[in-house]
Amino acid sequence: MSLNAFKEALKPCKTFPSTTECSIFTRSESDPPNPRKPPKSSLSQKLQRLEDSLVLPQRKPQEQHKDPQVRIGDNEFDDDDDDDEEEEQGKIEKTRFDFFQFDHTGPFEPLLLSSDGELPVIQVPASINCRLLEHQREGVRFLYQLYKSNHGGILGDDMGLGKTIQTIAFLAAVFGNDGESAVSKGGPQGQNGPVLIICPTSVIHNWENEFSKWANFNVAVYHGVNRDLILDKLRINGVEILITSFDTYRIQGSILSEVQWEIVIVDEAHRLKNEKSKLYQACLDINTCKRFGLTGTVMQNKIMELFNLLDWVAPGSLGTREHFREFYDEPLKHGQRSNAPEKFVQVADKRKMHLVSVLRKYMIRRTKEETIGHLMMGKEDNIVFCAMSELQRRVYRRMLQLPDIQCLINKDLPCSCGSPLTQVECCKRTVPDGAIWPYLHRDNPEGCDSCPFCLVLPCLVKLQQISNHLELIKPNPRDDPDKQGKDAEFASAVFGDDIDLVGGNMQSESFMDLSDVKNCGKMRALEKLMFSWASQGDKILLFSYSVRMLDILEKFLIRKGYCFSRLDGSTPTNLRQSLVDNFNSSPSKQVFLISTRAGGLGLNLVSANRVVIFDPNWNPAQDLQAQDRSFRFGQKRHVVVFxxxxxxxxxELVYSRQVYKQQLSNIAVSGKIEKRYFEGVQDCKEFQGELFGICNLFRDLSDKLFTSEIIELHEEQGQEHRNPCSVKQNLTGLEAIFVPLKEKSEMLSIERKTRKPYTLQNTTTHKPMLEELGIVYAHRNEDIVNIGPGMQGKNEGCMPQNSNTRNLPISEVRRKKSAAAGKENVTIITDHKRAQYSLLARFKGMQEIEFSKWILSASPLEREQVLRDYKRRKEKLRNG
Structure with missing residues (x-):
């Protein structure tokens, strides 16, 4: 062995980050190809990777072609060369990995909350402050300012941003808990009142664990059989923090309301959205002014929910209920109507700006993208419209023809008996010949007071079951025999002549029949998508609201050979965390099958990077909570939701209402600009449009592309604020599904000239692939919802006082702001990068799709070589 080789062997191994995202930089050309491709990135990120590679020091020409293994024993290198090479390599490593050094903590010093000269000094202990992220420090300051003002407020951060930790840090500061001594010093001005925390039962133990990790409080749980003992301890000041559940407080609220609480905190505060609920009424009697709500979804369904929550934490902050409805609720809803007059839109813009300026005093709202976006790879929320099987379509149409649903559809038509009354007021109030009504009124043949509207919910459930899987409308063996018999009759009615194709009207016991995808459109698409993901090493979360649907999906996974875990309402609470830990740590676990109700809160499944929500919920917050089981702090891969x-x-109507509710929430809570898609207005019989009313619920949409038609109509009309860089996504292959590969300048120029959007329907080349996947239409939810930036925490949230801008819509006001110049520059830069990317693809002799795949799988040296050759050729053309 030569001397140089011996020295080389004695050198310590260089340490490289082990994260997945760094692997694309450390793999050399001689290494075997990575079996799993890195997560996709945006066009600008791909170009940034190529450009960043030029920053790396270039090897000398004679060194580029030498084998590293041969160089170790090559005698032409002396000791000085080795030292220089090691120093150079250190610079390369620093350049490569500085981007991935995440500074999560701050200095080991207290966080001062009180003003200069204010006594006593209120500060977050250094032991807690050093572990907080910057947005969490801002949240603690906000909570203290509310506390100092002797009223409450809302911490409305996205799920997964540490609302619990911010609350504990705030309490530690207020009560002088330094995190070391076992007894706190009491609150400011000698106040020693206890703190009440009301939360869902499933997160009680999480609160206990977090208190034990972050501070030293006397914590007690008022839940279960030991409530009386805890209450006695509370009365003798032996408890500083009392934790209880929603159900316990609803029942025992009269007892707990007698205590003079220093602070009351309600976790998942959106549970207080209904002012008529017993929980809300019980919480109104809480004996304190300092009420704080923690929620990631401040508003879920209606703008009035926002009033209910704000009126609880800060009574009177938004005026009376009637004033809020007339001044904010109605103008915002009518201003969002697609065919609203311009005057309505301008009034809605002004009221929106005013509402946001008021909310900012009592609420802080941050998203993941604004706070920890630089620590995560991002998330995409794809909406996939799967074609129903032919059998599903026939059954769905028979369902709509049942007397029960026809009675609801024709309720406002004149009665056929010649009476001046409508059908629902005369002869069609009851449906004795129906398939559902007789069973609902088996004990009351004359019908109930709400007939026939009592049929709405049962009929909606049946339609959703048909949309998901035909087996769901058959009798459930867990039901009583009478119910099973009635469900069997209903199944026979809707199956009709196809009853033999589905194995009769009783639940099938055949494993092969239940796991077969031929009669379920969603499962056909899921089968092909999962095959692609599994081959790439992705881990999948599969959510469904129906336990019976989970049973069918479980058999499907067994048949396809996937290794999976399952969690639903029957899973014991003490086993749930072990299931989560096993899934996160085991590479063999490919799929986690989860009930949306059981797994919507408290689960941390950051090892998964694919999330499938099999059936949508009327409440958009439920689907968003399911997504956040994977997309939360600690996720190292790009999360894609389907x-x-x-x-x-x-x-389709359920999703359209989700969009409507999300848009209203963004408008009212954050003051964002939203596209106006729909004619309907919530809770307004005069403007039901295409969304609201019973007739819309039971409309036959089987021969329409309901959602895509609404979106395309909006694009064609160009109503407002169209983003010129927003191009409809296309599907070109399983490995590149929903990746924006058609974003190029030629398409944008064509679109500007013709004023017609580049849509899926305009492209015929991708139709066979879509049909093969069983997908009719698809788009990204973020392309539909949330077009403009919000005003939370920004100066422009206040009402403009300039007479020249007072009567202008918000779009014109913002356009006159200086910040608009920066946005235009970003657009110009993006267009430039897009054009450069297209030129690079042509230089490589590839289509952009093929070039995108090549970039993600190429080594740094290969990417660097492409840029070097491209620039060399560009110089030759310029000089020649």
Missing amino acids: RLLAAGSLE
Whole structure:
């Protein structure tokens, strides 16, 4: 062995980060190819990777072609060369990995909350402050300012941003808990009142664990059989923090309201959205002014929910209920109508700005993208409209023809008996010949007071079951025999002549029949998508609201050979965390099958990077909570969400209402600009449009592309604020599904000239692939919802006082702001990078799709070589 080789062997191994995202930089050309491709990135990120590679020091020409293994024993290198090479390599490593050094903590010093000269000094202990992220420090300051003002407020951060930790840090500061001594010093001005925390039962132990990790409080749980003992301890000041559940407080609220609480905190505070609920009424009697709500979804369904929550934490902050409805609720809803007059839109803009300026005093709202976006790879929320099978379509149409649903559809038509009354007021109030009504009124043949509207919910459930899987409308063996018999009759009625194709009207016991995908459109698409993901090493979360649907999906996974875990309501609470830990740590676990109700809160499944929501919920917050089981702090990969909808079914209307509710929430809470898609207005019979009313619920959409038609109509009309860089996504292959590969300048120029959007329907080349996947239409939810930036925490949230801008809509006001110049520059830069990317693809002799795949799988040296050759050729053309 030569001397140089011996020295080389004695050198310590260089340490490289082990994260997945760094692997694309450390792999050399001689290494075997990575079996799993890195997560996709945006066009600008791909170009940035190529450009960053030029920053790396270049090897000398004679060194580029030498084998590293041969160089170790090559005698032409002396000791000085080795030292220089090691120093150079250190610079390369620093350049490569500085981007991935995440500074999560701050200095080991207290966080001062009180003003200069204010006594006593209120500060977050250094032991807690050093572990907080910057947005969490801002949240603690906000909570203290509310506390200092002797009123409450809302910490409305996204799920997964540490609302619990911010609350504990705030309490530690207020009560002088330094995190070391076992007894706190009491609150400011000698106040020693206890703190009440009301939360869902499933997170009680999480609160206990977090208190034990972050501070030293006397914590007690008022839940279960030991409530009386805890209450006695509380009365003798032996408890500083009392934790209880929603159900316990609803029942025992009269007892707990007698205590003079220093602070009351309600976790998942959106549970207080209904002012008529017993929980809300019980919480109104809480004996304190300092009420704080923690929620990631401040508003879920209606703008009035926002009033209910704010009126609880800060009574009177938004005026009376009637004033809020007339001044904010109605103008915002009518201003969002697609065909609203311009005057309505301008009034809505002004009221929106005013509402946001008021909310900012009592609420802080941050998203993951604003706070920890640089620590995560991002998330995409894809809406996939799957074609129903032919059998599903026939059954769905028979369901709509049942007397029960026809009675609801024709309720406002004149009665056929010649009476001046409508059908619902005369002869069609009851449906004795129906398939559902007789069973609902088996004990009352004359009908109930709400007939026939009592049929709405049962019929909606049946339509959703048909949309998901035909087996769901058959009798459930867990039901009583009478109910099973009635469900069997209903199944026979809707199956009709196809009853033999589905194995009769009783639940099938055949494993092969239940796991077969031929009669379920969603499962056909899921089968092909999962095959692609599994081959790439992705881990999948599969959510469904129906336990019976989970049973069918479980058999499907067994048949396909996937290794999976399952969690639903029957899973014991003490086993759930072990299931989560096993899934996160085991590479063999490919799929986690989860009930949305059981797994919507408290689960941390950051090892998964694919999320499938099999059936949508009327409440958009439920689907968002399911997504956040994977997309939360600690996720190291790009998360892609797929929400499966049955095209032409009720589920399209469910999703459209989700969009409507999300838009209203963004407008009212954050003051964002939203596209106006729909004619309907919530809770307004005069403007039901295409979304609201019973007739819309039971409309036959099987021969329409309901959602895509609404979106395309908006694009064609160009109503407002169209983003010129927003291009409809296309599907070109399983490995590149929903990746924006058609974003190029030629398409944008064509679109500007013709004023017609580049849509899926304009492209015929991708139709066979879509049909093969069983997908009718698809788009990204973020392309539909949330077009403009919000005003939370920004100066422009206040009402403009300039007479020249007072009567202008918000779009014009913002356009006159200086910040608009920066946005235009970003657009110009993006267009430039897009054009450069297209030129690079042509230089490589590839289509952009093929070039995108090549970039993600190429080594740094290969990417560097492409840029070097491209620039060399560009110089030759310029000089020649």
